[in-house]
Amino acid sequence: MAQSLPLNFRVSREEIYSAFEPFVHRRFRSSDMRWKRRVFRSWRKKFLEFWQHKIFKRLNTSFGGRQYKVKSTYENFWGSTETGAHLSTKGKTTPCLWGEDRMLARGIGTKRVHLLLLKRAFETVQPESVLEVGSGYGINLFVLSGYFPAIRFSGLELTRQGALAAKKIGKMSCLSQDIVDFAPDPIIDVNANRRINFYQGSAKNLPFADNSFDVVYTVLALEAMEEIRHQALRELARVARKYVIMIEPFSDFNEKGIRYFYHTSHQYFRGRVDELRQDGLEPHLVYSDIPHKIRLWPAMVIASPIS
Numbered sequence: 001m002a003q004s005l006p007l008n009f010r011v012s013r014e015e016i017y018s019a020f021e022p023f024v025h026r027r028f029r030s031s032d033m034r035w036k037r038r039v040f041r042s043w044r045k046k047f048l049e050f051w052q053h054k055i056f057k058r059l060n061t062s063f064g065g066r067q068y069k070v071k072s073t074y075e076n077f078w079g080s081t082e083t084g085a086h087l088s089t090k091g092k093t094t095p096c097l098w099g100e101d102r103m104l105a106r107g108i109g110t111k112r113v114h115l116l117l118l119k120r121a122f123e124t125v126q127p128e129s130v131l132e133v134g135s136g137y138g139i140n141l142f143v144l145s146g147y148f149p150a151i152r153f154s155g156l157e158l159t160r161q162g163a164l165a166a167k168k169i170g171k172m173s174c175l176s177q178d179i180v181d182f183a184p185d186p187i188i189d190v191n192a193n194r195r196i197n198f199y200q201g202s203a204k205n206l207p208f209a210d211n212s213f214d215v216v217y218t219v220l221a222l223e224a225m226e227e228i229r230h231q232a233l234r235e236l237a238r239v240a241r242k243y244v245i246m247i248e249p250f251s252d253f254n255e256k257g258i259r260y261f262y263h264t265s266h267q268y269f270r271g272r273v274d275e276l277r278q279d280g281l282e283p284h285l286v287y288s289d290i291p292h293k294i295r296l297w298p299a300m301v302i303a304s305p306i307s
């Protein structure tokens, strides 16, 4: 669903299809019993997690509810992630949807689509400086800086392991072949990894002056910041001069069925697009017509800080 708003943002169905297709292992009709069985298994798992969360809420705060849990989860994750395996088209699959399409695909394929949307968004808003908040080991920044040699890119990440992994890749002589191959469009500058500034810190208190970057963006990072949602959104608005771009599971798209169970039991981001104004952001464009896991539907929102 692309809303008719002033930004001239364009992405075609064919481009999205070709970005995602290498990660699709099997396609189904919605009536296919094999598809129904996979979906049922996912529903059952998420439904049980949902009730576990409801019953033991006070004893066992789940993932997104507390930043200390998010931090320890991602310290372990980024400390043990190897880019080749992480970005591979081969490996475990998950049920995914896109309109009427039913697919078993590698979840990481959705990131390729997110990168395509961000590329088109940057072509539209033409920033000179960009910050990613919650940048993990920097995969989005490495690909995007490879497309836009004239933009100054920075990344800020909560975990030491994520920031260290990003800095390590940043010191390599050029982008690794895994990253070049993962990029949905051809990379222009293979030395882009050396141009990015990485910081360790929290979105709760960004260590930057007001209006420091033309664009500030997040990809599936606010999802884990429900505890600090309002502070984080205000911080994004404060340090962004022109736009804040978020590819996040806004509640608008995650309020029903398996997505509701998953969202609730993980205590993910509960923000709605029309609530962004409360935290100083005016939404201009919402784009949600993208392949996504059945359990979580992120949408891209382009907003500007309200001065």
Ligand SMILES: C[S@@+](CC[C@H](N)C(=O)[O-])C[C@H]1O[C@@H](n2cnc3c(N)ncnc32)[C@H](O)[C@@H]1O
Residues within 6 Å of the ligand: 067, 070, 071, 074, 111, 133, 134, 135, 136, 137, 139, 140, 156, 157, 158, 159, 162, 201, 202, 203, 204, 218, 219, 220, 221, 222, 224, 225, 228
């Ligand atoms: C799902 S990962 C996404 C990483 C990256 N954006 C990507 O698309 O590959 C979420 C990231 O947000 C980071 N994060 C969570 N809370 C944060 C905070 N308060 N400040 C900065 N980063 C945070 C986590 O450490 C993790 O690296």
